[in-house]
Amino acid sequence: MTTDEQKAIESEIYAFIGQEVYPPTPAADDINDAMIRQWAEVMDDNNPAYLDKDWAGNSLRGKTISPPAMMYVWGQEGFQVTKGRASNAMSNLVSTFDKHGYTGVLGTNVKQEYFKEVGPGDNVTIEMIIDNISERKTTGRGTGYFFETLSTFTDQRGEKIGTQRFKVLKFIPQEQPSAAATEDKLDVPTRIASPRGHDNKWWWDACDDGTVLIQRCKSCQTLRHPPRPMCGECQSMEWDSIESTLDGEILSYTELHHPKIPGYQYPLVCAVIKLAEGTNLVSNIVGCDPSQVHIGMKVKGVLEQVDEKTMLPQFYPA
Amino acid sequence: MIANVKDKAVIVGIGNTAFSKDSGVSELSLAVQAIKAAIDDAGLKPSDIDGMATFTMDNNDEIEVARALGVGELTFYGRSHYGGGAATSCLHQATMAIATGMAETVVVYRALNGRSGHRFSGGVAGDITTADAIHWGWYMPYGLLTPASWVAMFTQRWMHNTGVTKDALFEVAHSTRVYGANNPAAFFYGRNFDRAEYDAARIIADPLQLFDCCQESDGASAVIVTTPERARDLKQPGVSVLGVAQCAADNQEQMTSFYREEFAGIPEMETAAKNVYAMSGLCADDIDAAVIYDAFSPIVLWQLEAWGFCGYGESGDFVKDGALRTNGRLPTNTHGGQLSEAYIHGVNGIVEATRLVRGTSVNQPAKAVNHALVTSGVGIPTGGAILGKMN
Numbered sequence: 172m173t174t175d176e177q178k179a180i181e182s183e184i185y186a187f188i189g190q191e192v193y194p195p196t197p198a199a200d201d202i203n204d205a206m207i208r209q210w211a212e213v214m215d216d217n218n219p220a221y222l223d224k225d226w227a228g229n230s231l232r233g234k235t236i237s238p239p240a241m242m243y244v245w246g247q248e249g250f251q252v253t254k255g256r257a258s259n260a261m262s263n264l265v266s267t268f269d270k271h272g273y274t275g276v277l278g279t280n281v282k283q284e285y286f287k288e289v290g291p292g293d294n295v296t297i298e299m300i301i302d303n304i305s306e307r308k309t310t311g312r313g314t315g316y317f318f319e320t321l322s323t324f325t326d327q328r329g330e331k332i333g334t335q336r337f338k339v340l341k342f343i344p345q346e347q348p349s350a351a352a353t354e355d356k357l358d359v360p361t362r363i364a365s366p367r368g369h370d371n372k373w374w375w376d377a378c379d380d381g382t383v384l385i386q387r388c389k390s391c392q393t394l395r396h397p398p399r400p401m402c403g404e405c406q407s408m409e410w411d412s413i414e415s416t417l418d419g420e421i422l423s424y425t426e427l428h429h430p431k432i433p434g435y436q437y438p439l440v441c442a443v444i445k446l447a448e449g450t451n452l453v454s455n456i457v458g459c460d461p462s463q464v465h466i467g468m469k470v471k472g473v474l475e476q477v478d479e480k481t482m483l484p485q486f487y488p489a
Numbered sequence: 490m491i492a493n494v495k496d497k498a499v500i501v502g503i504g505n506t507a508f509s510k511d512s513g514v515s516e517l518s519l520a521v522q523a524i525k526a527a528i529d530d531a532g533l534k535p536s537d538i539d540g541m542a543t544f545t546m547d548n549n550d551e552i553e554v555a556r557a558l559g560v561g562e563l564t565f566y567g568r569s570h571y572g573g574g575a576a577t578s579c580l581h582q583a584t585m586a587i588a589t590g591m592a593e594t595v596v597v598y599r600a601l602n603g604r605s606g607h608r609f610s611g612g613v614a615g616d617i618t619t620a621d622a623i624h625w626g627w628y629m630p631y632g633l634l635t636p637a638s639w640v641a642m643f644t645q646r647w648m649h650n651t652g653v654t655k656d657a658l659f660e661v662a663h664s665t666r667v668y669g670a671n672n673p674a675a676f677f678y679g680r681n682f683d684r685a686e687y688d689a690a691r692i693i694a695d696p697l698q699l700f701d702c703c704q705e706s707d708g709a710s711a712v713i714v715t716t717p718e719r720a721r722d723l724k725q726p727g728v729s730v731l732g733v734a735q736c737a738a739d740n741q742e743q744m745t746s747f748y749r750e751e752f753a754g755i756p757e758m759e760t761a762a763k764n765v766y767a768m769s770g771l772c773a774d775d776i777d778a779a780v781i782y783d784a785f786s787p788i789v790l791w792q793l794e795a796w797g798f799c800g801y802g803e804s805g806d807f808v809k810d811g812a813l814r815t816n817g818r819l820p821t822n823t824h825g826g827q828l829s830e831a832y833i834h835g836v837n838g839i840v841e842a843t844r845l846v847r848g849t850s851v852n853q854p855a856k857a858v859n860h861a862l863v864t865s866g867v868g869i870p871t872g873g874a875i876l877g878k879m880n
Contacts, residue, residue: 363614363634365626375626396748397627422752423646426695427632432612441633443642443747451748455631461695466649483630 177307180271184316185304187267190260192299192320197327198245201294202237210241236290240283242324242333246297260301261320268341273315275342285333287326294327302336309437311360315342345431360434361478370400373412379482381474384412385450396450415452417472417484419444422451426461434478440464444472444486458487491767492734497588499720499727499879502531502713503840508674508831511605512707520549520600521557523709527596528558531713532724538713540565540592542582544575544599544834554598565592569735571743573782573866576835577874581733583714593716599836600709608705609636621743628745636784637702639744640868641694644787647753648696651802653790655696657809659687661786662700662828664813669825672851676704677829701786703827710836712843720879727879728846731860732768735872736760744868758795758864761872766797769875771860773797776875778845778854779819779862780838783826788867793819796862796873815854820845823852838863839874846876 200206207221219226220236227235237245248256256262265276289295302321307314317340324332367375374397377384386398390407401408424442431437440456442464454472456464469489477483504526506512506519528535535558541551542565551566565586569578576599583595603609612634613625628634633642648654663684669677682700690699720727738757740749749756766772773796781789790804798819799807813821824830824841831837842863844850864873 362632363629365630366622367626368623371623371626397624422747423642423649425633425638425641425645426692427635427638428692428694430610430612430635432632432634435632439632441628441631441638441642443646443752453628453631453633453745453747466646481630 181307183267184264187260187264187301187318188304190301192259192261192301193246193297195296195298195325196246197294197296199249200245202245202289202291204235204291206244207235207237207241207291210238210244214238232288234290236288237293239285239288239333242283242285242289242295243297243322243335245295246324261299264301264318265341268316272343273341275313275315275340275344277312277340277342279317279338279340281338282336283333284335287330287332289326289332295332296325296327298323298325309431310340310342311431311433311436312340313342313345315340359479361480362434362483363432364481370398374398377412378474378484381482383415383417383452383472383474383484385415385446385448386410386412394448394450396452413448415446415448415472417486418447418489419452419470419472419486421456421464421466421468421470423466424456424464426464442470442486444470452484454484454486456487457485463488491764493768494584494588494733495731495768495770496717496729496880498584498714498730499717500712500730500839500843500876501715501720501723501725501727502527502529502533503843504528504530504711505674505833505837505840506600506709508676508706508708508833508837509604510705510707512602513605516547516600516602516606516709517549517553517557519602519707519709520547520554520598520711523600523711524554524558524596524598527711527713530725531715533594533713535559536561537594538596539563540583540586540595542567542569542579542586542595542597544568544572544579545570546572546575546834547599547601549598549600565595571866571869571871573784573834574735574869574871576782576838576865577733577863577872578735578865579836580712580714580730580839580874581735581872584730584733587714587716593719595714596711597714597836597839598709598711599834601834602707603832604705604707606707610705611635624742624745635694636744637697638694640785640788641697642745642747643753643868644696644785647787647791650751650753651805653802653805657790657805658696658701658786659684660808661783661789661813662687664808665783665822665826665828666700668815668823668852669829672825672830675825675830676706677825697785697787700828703784703832704829706831706833708831708833708837710833710840712836712839717879726847728843728876729879731771731875731877732765733872733874734761734764734768735865735870736764737870741870743870746868754801755791755795755867755871758792758867758871758873762796765873765875769860769877771875776819776860776862777856777858778823779821780824780826780842780845780864781821781862782835782838782864782866782871783822783828784832784866786828789821792864792867796864815852820852820854823850823854835865842874842876846878
């Protein structure tokens with residue numbers, strides 16, 4: 172795709188930012204005990220503040236409340252949606268993405284904020300807009316855009332109950348290597364971890380705990396990385412370690428383009444870094460555009476959780 | 490001490506299967522087809538084979554190959570480690586076995602479904618079962634897990650040190666593809682290729698682009714090695730091993746020797762070259778043509794320097810003057826190399842080097858080829874050999 176084509180698509184999709192998906196619409200039914208009970212059963216949440224009128228009556232509130240996380244439930248359309256929905260700004264945005272090949276869809280996260288408690292007898296009004304759309308991103312799932320809707324909930328007095336942000340990735344599905352094929356679409360891949368054995372487990376365990384260590388010979392003090400069971404200088408098998416300050420300089424680097432391995436975020440830059448202590452370490456360069464990375468660049472590392480399972484040193488321009 | 494193996498072992502038969510992206514047959518089937526072709530080329534019978542040498546990476550057990558071919562008894566079998574670094578190491582094993590009398594006739598083979606089966610571009614992963622798992626673990630979590638990415642890391646620093654540009658990488662990529670376009674067995678047979686296509690191709694791992702990389706292939710290659718005495722009675726003119734060496738240098742890792750004081754170099758190949766020259770009594774000026782392991786274009790340049798055809802950092806100028814072309818100083822990878830014939834882990838290179846000495850390459854240089862160099866993969870423990878006409 173040329174830059175001009177991308178700009179044309181972006182001018183189409185960015186026009187949706189700020190558009191209203193649902194105008195302020197009161198829920199068809201007031202908050203009621205029956206729906207609360209069903210929701211609590213399904214969610215296996217037996218909080219007496221939602222369910223037990225006697226208990227709640229003796230509490231500081233004096234009455235039951237609706238579970239805060241239910242606020243989005245009250246405005247849901249009923250069975251009528253099986254006959255189709257009227258188009259709105261969100262469905263138009265989705266079909267615009269689809270038209271340009273961004274057919275993949277992945278709900279990435281929901282974030283709710285609560286400002287006021289409501290309970291049986293109150294009525295929830297929902298209003299939803301398209302709040303923001305990201306720049307074009309390359310992800311493990313494919314290249315695309317994140318869009319985020321913002322729903323605002325108010326009660327019958329016009330007072331704000333809470334908000335909900337819902338982020339969706341619309342992307343061009345990429346061909347995944349067969350090794351990465353997974354039957355469970357919710358199983359988001361993580362980076363490939365090092366196997367841990369006698370000679371390296373201590374290093375990775377320290378990494379998990381937030382430090383990068385360098386093995387040191389107890390006999391001649393020579394530092395060595397990657398770790399080995401014996402000192403090549405004096406053949407001693409006694410060793411301890413020092414903690415690296417993670418100050419370093421890039422000796423070489425490469426930006427990985429193909430294949431894109433599931434579990435890794437691209438752009439992805441790997442580098443050989445000479446640490447201030449004198450040993451070399453391979454790691455990622457982050458926090459700058461890949462085109463700015465160069466040999467001789469000073470970098471500073473920090474331990475970061477890069478995915479659900481992985482702690483790694485990541486280096487930023489110093 | 491210099492090993493005394495000159496003229497002790499002679500290549501008498503060569504064989505390839507067809508090269509493809511999907512062979513549709515087992516790797517064992519490919520292995521025995523290539524070996525049978527080499528046996529036929531030599532004018533031998535399967536039962537004449539008494540030794541085998543292949544890669545630790547090869548999936549075809551010697552006994553399975555022997556049984557399928559009807560070889561009978563084996564008195565020597567030895568495997569060489571380190572991926573493509575094993576190519577001429579297998580020849581090294583065969584030569585030692587024959588020179589010492591452990592075997593009389595040894596087949597060197599490599600068979601792989603490298604495209605339809607396990608692909609190297611898929612990267613190393615956490616479930617690999619070799620003793621190297623811990624080693625790859627220093628790189629996998631960061632995403633540095635394919636051969637192209639490891640070679641790119643060396644290339645970036647080497648280009649930075651030497652000022653060599655992509656013009657030189659293109660000349661390697663282009664010269665081999667011109668050869669491949671004239672080789673009916675090559676993937677690139679009949680195909681045009683120019684700078685515009687090279688520049689427009691996708692980036693694999695910066696600075697390497699698609700045409701700097703070899704093609705994953707299905708296929709097999711084999712060569713038959715025997716004693717000079719036996720060779721004299723056979724169908725083909727003998728091609729003698731004048732020198733062969735392997736080397737793992739100081740502070741070596743597999744593809745990731747990033748911990749050396751200066752890592753933009755291949756000291757293991759410099760040592761192998763010195764030893765091969767000493768065994769053969771030859772020097773770079775005596776080499777007429779070459780098959781230089783070319784999984785990626787820049788590694789050809791480093792090897793030209795390691796074998797003394799030019800100094801460190803001078804290979805860019807050396808190739809830009811047309812040295813690798815058929816009428817150049819050192820016609821190189823005349824079969825199209827692994828960049829454009831097929832990637833059979835360098836053993837198809839031993840086949841081509843034998844053809845160059847026989848005078849039967851599809852791109853045979855006009856000049857006499859008395860001495861041909863053939864090398865193994867680099868970035869790993871490696872080696873090479875010089876082949877010449879049997880006296």
